[in-house]
Amino acid sequence: MATHLQDTTVLANGVKMPWLGLGVFKVEEGPELVSAVREAITQGYRSVDTAAIYANEEGVGLGIREGLEAAGIKREDLFVTSKVWNSELGYESTLQAYDESLRKLGLEYLDLYLIHWPVEGKFKEAWRALETLYTTGRVKAIGVSNFQIHHLEELMKDAEIKPMVNQVEYHPRLTQLELRAYCQKHGIQLEAWSPLMQGQLLEHKELQEIATRHGKSVAQIIIRWDLQNGVVTIPKSIKAHRIAENANVFDFELSPQDMQIISSLNQDLRVGPDPDNFDF
Numbered sequence: 072m073a074t075h076l077q078d079t080t081v082l083a084n085g086v087k088m089p090w091l092g093l094g095v096f097k098v099e100e101g102p103e104l105v106s107a108v109r110e111a112i113t114q115g116y117r118s119v120d121t122a123a124i125y126a127n128e129e130g131v132g133l134g135i136r137e138g139l140e141a142a143g144i145k146r147e148d149l150f151v152t153s154k155v156w157n158s159e160l161g162y163e164s165t166l167q168a169y170d171e172s173l174r175k176l177g178l179e180y181l182d183l184y185l186i187h188w189p190v191e192g193k194f195k196e197a198w199r200a201l202e203t204l205y206t207t208g209r210v211k212a213i214g215v216s217n218f219q220i221h222h223l224e225e226l227m228k229d230a231e232i233k234p235m236v237n238q239v240e241y242h243p244r245l246t247q248l249e250l251r252a253y254c255q256k257h258g259i260q261l262e263a264w265s266p267l268m269q270g271q272l273l274e275h276k277e278l279q280e281i282a283t284r285h286g287k288s289v290a291q292i293i294i295r296w297d298l299q300n301g302v303v304t305i306p307k308s309i310k311a312h313r314i315a316e317n318a319n320v321f322d323f324e325l326s327p328q329d330m331q332i333i334s335s336l337n338q339d340l341r342v343g344p345d346p347d348n349f350d351f
Contacts, residue, residue, distance in 0.1 A: 092118025108134025165200035
């Protein structure tokens, strides 16, 4: 169980991935983004998650460089993730997309590269490209995002390497029990995006009661629930005090009863697109 901000889980290939990272979905290029990434790294975060479609890789890269310098740490102390977008899924196009992400980020390699969405008829060729990047040592780990069980099964029919990570929408209203069990069984690390349900759960009465009992915020309670469920999580924030608050989850533990109450809030409710029914 994670007891410190820099604690890691070990992926199937032995690579260490921090349990908690900074997400930058919908954060536009600009000084605010650069400052958020720099702030997170100086506060002790060691994982940053972006994607080509977020159109902010250049700002993330700048924030990383400033953060490394401010914190006095090396590039290899950091775990950086990006994702290939749907329009680039294909063998050659995915290889090119990876190069483009590296160029924008100003990095020589990524720690984790993901297929962003399971576009039917396209994700297998993209996976072949990720396998090439991995076997040639250009990326430390490879995985997928928004894959349901049947997508993973379809991918693994032909894959030479199993995905090491599956990043999905995951929060108390969408507990993904079957998917979580499947990933655990196959040695695929589950990772949560939108863990706070884009803020929709922060006023929830039962969560507020648990938060009051622990002297914590609702956001901290949810992040702790993720971690105790063995799910890597990347809450998004651009405010320094919120970045600090999201990381202050290692000095308490939710009881089995707390965990049960939170899990019972599940309604299979998504705030993001349905991986079985999207058209982008």
